[in-house]
Amino acid sequence: MAHRSIGQERFGFAGRAGASSTLDELGKLIDWMSVAAVLDPLYCAAKGEPAWPPLAMFKALLLSIWYDLSDVKLAEALDDRASFRRFCGFSANEATPERTAFVRYRRLLVVHKLDRSLFDIVTAQLKSKAVTVKTGTLVDATIIASASEDDEEARWVKHKGKRAVHGFKAHVGADADTALVEEVSITSANINDGKASPDALPDNPGEVFADSAYRGNHFRDAVFAKGGVPRIVATGAWGRDEQETLRKLHEWNQPIHRIRGRIEKIFGTWKRSYGLRRMRWRGLAKAAIQVHLTAIDYNLKRTMNILAAQA
Known part of the structure; x- marks a missing residue:
């Protein structure tokens, strides 16, 4: 036609x-x-x-x-x-x-099923303009409420001290320097971060910064397989001297927290400015479309700002 x-x-x-x-x-x-x-x-x-x-x-x-x-x-x-x-x-x-x-x-x-292909082709062009040398990757996930609690493909999840949410989860890998989103994976909200996020790892990720939810061999092995080096927040350490052990734990975690925190600004922009507080449509496939479109929009504006700053 x-x-x-x-x-x-x-x-x-x-x-x-x-x-x-x-x-x-x-x-x-x-x-x-x-x-x-x-x-x-x-x-x-x-x-x-x-x-x-x-x-x-x-x-x-x-x-x-x-x-x-x-x-x-x-x-x-x-x-x-x-x-x-x-x-x-x-x-x-x-x-x-x-x-x-x-x-x-x-x-x-x-x-x-074109949402992933569209994200890939746009992001590849933007990375060629904004990313000069790849040094590291930020990995994290954010929960997005479903359009309706009747959505059969969404799931309930609850974190300590927070209200239960019925929805989906966007697993994201972003460049540590430019904060451009490089990979996205969408699942129901009850999927463990460490289990799903290998799908959000780009090739040759460099140092991979992630919080304690990504501890475990499954995610570490995926990072090594992509040619990266895991930098994951530790929740404990062994040592004879308590103060010395806590000091070493702090020295390990502090730079990871500082760098990894940049990905929270990405999620904040998605939810505050682009309406991703809640899915617009029902079903995992349409949730993936909304997240991929949001990532494309974010990357376009982020690249424009990076190039303007460089100029």
Whole structure:
């Protein structure tokens, strides 16, 4: 099925005062044609009128994460805001997708399992711009509440001193220097961090900084297998002199805590700014889409800030 032809009246934006926005800079960060190639098999309608271009729809979903918009609000904003239209490739006056188009598009992303491929291709481009020398990796996990307690693929989990949460868990590996997210794995919330996080380890991770939840041979062996060196918070140590033993324990843990703590800023941004306090849709596959889109959004803005600081 043919896609709609959009963006044919770009000159409609000419002469608008103050039209430039952060989205214009974000749009220049990567080669979107490589993303379009991954999305090419997708169609937003099985029959009837031509489908919306998959790349335009993908960019629209990125906007929904950046601005924490529901499908209804996204459709309204895309119809109204010039910067949103430019970012997605729509001209000044042409029609834009309605809410149901985004529902169908997400369903296709699930069917074709493209969220991981999209994350990989965007992140690879961004890393080539921002990461110069790989020295270390931050590994941690965060719990995200499910869209509904009726979600059969989510699970309950409770940590000491905190309320029980019904949801999923995002396991993340991030560059220790740039804080760019390199790997993501999504599971139900009751999966142990150390068991699932080997899937969040990038290749050649360098020194791997993790908290005490990652103690154990399973995670250590995975780090060694990837060519890394584990730096994991210790909870105890043996020694004849108590004060000397505590001092050595502190000397080991303190630098790990200092470096590992950077990943908490990533989770804070995801939840505070990008609406990842709760999943928007039910099911593990759609949870993975939301987390991967959030990671892509975060990496794009993080890279833009890194390059601006370097300049």
